[in-house]
Amino acid sequence: MDGAAGGSEGAVGAVVRAGGQGPGAPLATPGEGGVAQSLGNLVEATPAVFAGAVFALFGLGLLVWTAVRARHRRPVYEGAAPGRSATVAASVAVASLALGLWCFSRV
Structure with missing residues (x-):
């Protein structure tokens, strides 16, 4: 033994x-x-891919929703001026898309 x-x-x-x-x-x-x-790089890249996807999907959805609301001349945010709310929402959407692309660049 x-x-x-x-x-x-x-x-x-x-x-x-x-x-x-x-x-x-x-x-x-x-x-x-x-x-x-x-698999060290894969384990470290997985959160970046997830965060990038979340930011990109949120930004894209917000941008599409803002464009539809603006096209119908409806306020994006109730109780606010339509032009101002569309500008703020579009800025947040573009910033979210940029942050998503930055996360994807870290992969």
């Missing part, structure tokens, strides 16, 4: 020394030429 335990520890040590995935190593995906690459 002692010999079997010593053999498995030696095999794990050889894998770790060879640069393979030993205990506690990060996951890897097939990369260019079938060589494994670390």
Whole structure:
């Protein structure tokens, strides 16, 4: 029994020394030429993609809604002047789209 335990520890040590995935190593995906690459960038990029999608969808939706309301000569915000509310809403929509594109550029 002692010999079997010593053999498995030696095999794990050889894998770790060879640069393979030993205990506690990060996951890897097939990369260019079938060589494994670390998932570190993917894990860090996922929140940026999510935030970029949220900002971009919100900005696009707000911009479309503002354009439809302005085209029908309706106020975007009830109780405010139609021109002023459309200007503020369009500015927020463009800023949100810009922030979404900035998040996507961080990927």
